[in-house]
Amino acid sequence: MSKADTSVGRTGISAGRTEDSPPTPDPRRWWGLVVIALAQLVVVLDMTIVNIALPSAQQDLGMTAGNRQWAITAYTLAFGGLLLLGGRLGDLFGRKRAFVIGLIGFAGASALGGAATGPGMLFAARALQGVFAALLAPAALSLMTTTFTDPRERGKAFGVFGAIAGAGSAIGMLVGGFLTEYLDWRWCLYVNAPVAVLAVIGATVLLKDSGRRTDAQLDILGAVLGTAGVLSIVYGFSEAESRGWTDSRVLTLLFGGVALLGAFALRQTRARTPLLPLHIVRDRQRAGAYVTMALVTIAMFGVFLFLTYYLQGIKGWSPLRTGVAYLPMTASMIIGSTQISARLLHKVPARVLITPGLITAAGGLAFLASMDVDATYLGHVLPGISLMGLGMGVTFMAAISTATGRVAPHEQGAASATLNTMQQVGGSVGTALLNTIAASMTTDWLTDHHVNPAEQTPQAKAALAEATVHGYSVATWISAGIMLLAAAVAGVFVNAGAPGRPADRTAKSVEAAETAETASRAG
Secondary structure (H helix, E strand, O other): OOHOOOOOOOOOEEEEOOOOOOOOOOOHHHHHHHHHHHHHHHHHHHHHHHHHHHHHHEEEOOOOOOOHHHHHHHHHHHHHHHHHHHHHHHHHHHHHHHHHHHHHHHHHHHHHOOOOOOOOHHHHHHHHHHHHHHHHHHHHHHHHHHHHOOOOHHHHHHHHHHHHHHHHHHHHHHHOOOOOHHHOOOOOHHHHHHHHHHHHHHHHHHHHOOOOOOOOOOOOHHHHHHHHHHHHHHHHHHHHHHOOOOOHHHHHHHHHHHHHEEEEEEHHOOOOOOOOOOOHHHHHHHHHHHHHHHHHHHHEEEEEEHHHHHHHHHHHOOOOHHHHHHHHHHHHHHHHHHHHHHOOOOOHHHHHHHHHHHHHHHHHHHHHHHHOOOOOOOHHHHHHHHHHHHHHHHHHHHHHHHHOOOHHHHHHHHHHHHHHHHHHHHHHHHHHHHHHHHHHHHHHHHHOOOOOOOOOOHHHHHHHHHHHHHHHHHHHHHHHHHHHHHHHHHHHEEEEOOOOOOHHHHHHHHHHHHHHHHHHHHH
């Protein structure tokens, strides 16, 4: 590798320079961050905004109880399955181009879904949303990572990005509740279009791309194996919720997905331009951050669902009131991300932020797990979601920075896509696993107390509510345990010191990794 191929910025990040790499920071980069944040918000909130609208959409379009899940599953399958491919396409053909195409496609698919005349049209539109989200999400994170290289600026930028990544789900519930209650469920999809148009205009004017590779080809076989493997696993976990963990289809999908990913990993050692250069995931810091984020997502996704059902089903709150109830969590995430993590990230080791953040979040989950049917918002929900938000705000920023740091610009898409894939798989695992546990605990409680849930007496209804909350409580305690496990993983594996400026050492380590990877593929 020649000296022209590698340069190091102020953060010690090795950069595979191309002819269009900007020599100095773009003075409009903060406006560019606004554009990137808008795009990230659209992708994240779309995971929950449709949940609020689904009951109305089901009634309007005549969906059955058996097929309504595809309004969610079609999106998660396409998004999770295509992330690695989408990230690599951005690396090879330009992240700004991938960003803009992803935004335009996502807006068009959203408009198609809003205009759906039947279930099939809605499911197809949701799948298209997932396809373009898989192109957009890694491009957005990669653009931000390569735009902000100064340690202090990078911390502030990741603070904004981390707050949006963590709070997007809660914002989606609030927006979804408002639109469904006062307009129509279709606006939960239409709303993406104007936001995407603004982001496209901003991206065209403000964003620059410095990491395009014009000398590489796409690894088609690797793309097929990786996409099929992730898709199989995500689909398997989504089916496990309704079919059970011992169902033959579920087991075939899960074990088949693992086998496909094994073949994918083998292919990456031989491909000239691998979809996922394996030195990215071999790095101790990044691997620790990836696993940590996967565990955190497992713990959080089920809890969001439980709390929403608790407030609406047990407490009888409206969708809008439920969305408003999440606002303190959003505020706490912003505080943790921008006022704590952003100020300390360039001064202290990442695990000094991640581990206490996750312990704080686990404390919040403990508040939620201790709720019963008569629990109050001020006594249990508010302190629980506030602690969760604060801990997640501190954690997300430091973990995302670690997962995408010290990666050559032409590999940022692959690193970002891997992070997004871990989160997507974690969400699928969390939803299936925790829902299964909650349902099982609810059934066991009813059996132990000799209650027939089909009865319509006031006593039976009260017992069913108590059993349901018991199931939520047990699953949430398990979520707290998973969060503590994530804290332990981060404490052990994310062990780098405080960020400094060891430019030469970082350049040599990345160059050595790239050289070893090249030699391995050549062999």
